[in-house]
Amino acid sequence: MTPAIEFALVAALAYAALLFALAWWVDRRSRQDGGLPWLRTALVYTLSISIYCTSWTFYGAVGSAARGGLEFATIYLGPTLMFVGWWLLLRKLVRIGRLHHITSIADLISSRFGKSEALGALVTVIAVAAATPYIALQLKAVTTSYQVITGASLESVDFRAGFWVAVGMAAFTILFGTRSLDVNERHHGVVAAIALEALVKLCALVAVGVFVVFALFDGPGDLFAHAPPGFLHAEEVFGPRWITLIFLSAAAVICLPRQFQVVVVENENERHLATASWLFPAYLFLMSVFTLPIAIAGLTLMPAGADPDMFVLTLPLVAEKEALALLAFLGGFSSATSMIIVASIALSTMVSNHIVAPLALRLSRNRTRTSGDVRRLLLTTRRIAIATLILLGFLYFRVSAQSGALAAIGLIAFVGVAQVLPSLIGGLFWPQANARGAVWGLTAGFVIWMYALGLPSLEDGGPLGADILAEGPFGLAVLRPQALFGLDGLDPLVHATFWSLTINTVLFVIGSLTREPRPLEWVQARQFVDVFRGGAAIGPDSGRPRFHRTATSEELYILAQRILGAAPAHELFDTFARRQGLAQGLPLPTQELVEDLERRLAGSVGAASARAMMAQVAGGEEVSIDELVSIAxxxxxxxxxxxxxxxxxxxxxxxxxxxxxxxxxxxxxxxxKDDFLGQVSHEIRTPMTAIRSFSEILRSSDDLESAQARRFVAIIHDESLRLTRLLDVILDMRVVEKGEIPINLEPLDPDAVLDHALQTCEGLRGTAPVTVTQGARAGTARVAADPDRLRQVFINLLSNAVRHTDKDAILIRVESRIEAGAYEAVISDNGPGVPEADRERVFSLFSATWTRAGEKGAGLGLAISRGIMRRMGGDLMLDVGAPREEGARFRVTLALTADDPPP
Amino acid sequence: MSPDDEGCVTSDVEAPEGEAPYVESDDGPPLAPAPRRWRDLAMLLPAFGTLLWMPPVVGLTASGGAIWGVPAIVVYLFGVWALLIALAALVAVRLGRGRG
Structure with missing residues (x-):
């Protein structure tokens, strides 16, 4: 062993220990009062997004630049476009993620399309399929870099480094990444470690870059002067592959499970996104600005055949700057480990929420339920899933390390996760998009991706053999994986991207259009698509449609306990109760509470599982027609x-x-009224004039004879009486109009009253020859009426008949009978009758137009008479049946009564 | 609380507890001037970047000379990048300032 080996090993171990210590310390501190405010800043948010830069980009970007010139930049340009355009898509994603407690990209798709369990599982499968080789790639990068820095031969792969990194990362992630079930509760220890690693990898790459440009070369001009001819590939690089790569990387920066985790799930404040919209592109800018110089330096200074993927490490080593090489090694180590940590957290959440939870729900339907059982199950699942995923990554690395197939896996993974994009975009902006379209599109995209890109990436076509690549399955050339439907000659990546996403999108649209969205899909669609129009407004007055579910508070409390654990559930229900204004005890199980609780639980187990569990206690959602209408x-x-x-x-x-x-x-x-007033004033004026003139004569003349004076006084007296009568009539009218006329009902014989009235009218006839014909009589009828008022009515009718007849010989016919339980008296004349248009008007107040020429009347009589009759329970009508030529015929009716007349 | 930005229906969006709502407004109270121009710029930025980075525009400088020894296409790519970052920073600050 050389000292360099030990030093690299010690540095790596020390660095790993530092990460553990930092995570442990931050975790402990953040649980104390106030926590650590700097962890909740836009800077830390941005740094955590930078897990986009994995070891694949840390080392591989230089290799890519050495081989393909400017093409390396596409991997950064896509995310830059996505982030500077945050207002369009990311903002909406983040808002929805926060409002609906979205736990992963699988949860988002599942939740949007009616909380579908199938979709959640489907997206999870795609994500795991794409991510496992990706994790393998990280382990390979760490292993290779470790071998490079220790000076070991690259001929054989030493799997030990990769294995221990895998074990260490699994331990770290399980320890610090599965503290709580609710993904919206951030794992502060993990966040702090990721942020530190982001800084380390940036510093490392910038340090190597500055060293290359200014120490190995004399500034950028000198450096580019040494570039091999045609190095940039500037003439041919801007083709379909350029466009495809920018598009794929833009999609990947939101669709990769780990990116979704840090961008959407862990977002605390939308302001942070605004800052990250320029800070993250700036980070990418710094990460890539030295890529070309390092590649040029490597191609110029390193011996031919050196691995361009390791230039970041080998250049400082060749220049004998061991400290710089060590920093570069730690930078690469950071890139790999932070990716593994976050990816395994994100994937384990998806596996536990969308695969294990639905299965467990079905299997444990009849088991006893204890507090926290779901929580324990899911946390254990997550831990196992983390270990399994990292182990799978290691096994994949172990199997395929020699083939060199891993190099392409980064982009292959990008195409895989990009299959979610049509459903994601459609789900956010197209209300009609439904689960059928999403399932069709995702399935087709997944299959084509595996077939056109995954299969050829395996050695010799994997299990299906190499023949399939050259000749297609069963010799069907049209289905060759890299020339589907005869589309030959394209770059395999462009080819696979084109077909998978095109067919994915087309099926997504067709599937969505061939079925009406279900009610729950509708509700979710409106809430997602209209999230900025109050579609997701929460509150009793939001007018949002509600589902009617019934559950007891106890059942809900037990459910919350199972998922959240005893203490958090207690705290949550206390909050609910306080919000409802209850001092103690459980809150009322209102619709709001059920919805709120489901949303909270969704933050732990995903929307689909939360809904399924809620359905077990509260029943399924039912939507009424009204609600459907309101969400139309x-x-x-x-x-x-x-x-x-x-x-x-x-x-x-x-x-x-x-x-x-x-x-x-x-x-x-x-x-x-004007007519009436005119007539009334005329009526009043005439006697008044007489009174005034006679009284003036009396006052001014002293020599009047007493006889003459007496005559004058008599005239004044008469005129005064006339005036009084007139005023009485007007007063009567007002009294009748207001219903204040006093009426005393008593049983009586109406014919007797009629006879009395006829006698009274004898004196009214004056000079005109009036003949009164007595018709048939009712005989002994009994009615309840006021005798004085009834007489008034009869007199009014009789005098009307006299006054309004224009003939010289006035004929009045009076008869009475009992008809249909009522007494009826008819008084008719031979006058001109009542014109059709005036038939109703003659009964209204002030109708004084219908008078006999020369006669003056106030026109109040009929109105008053009818008012009196109606107050006595009878009526006064003008017979409409009679022809007009026969004159007017008035009919008085009164209900019969059984009472005897007073003695 | 203020009406939301796409303001068809004036419905309030509940702010998460314990933090200032980051709700956009285009017809909000007069005290918070509507950052409409900046919002439009925010929407146009990705289109602008896409136009400049996609063929055929990006290829225009491919065969160009060098600026201070650096190939023009490299300067162009990174220059557009820096410009986008600067504009995005401006937009973020403006949009953040326009609300209470």
Missing amino acids: DETARIMRYSQALERKSTELETTARQLREANEQLREIDRQ
């Missing part, structure tokens, strides 16, 4: 809006018409 799409909303408008305009029209009619009536009444 834009079109329906617009239709409802226009219907409402239409209804309103119809209402307005009706109202306007009614108003017009009312206005006409008012005008008519107003006109009648």
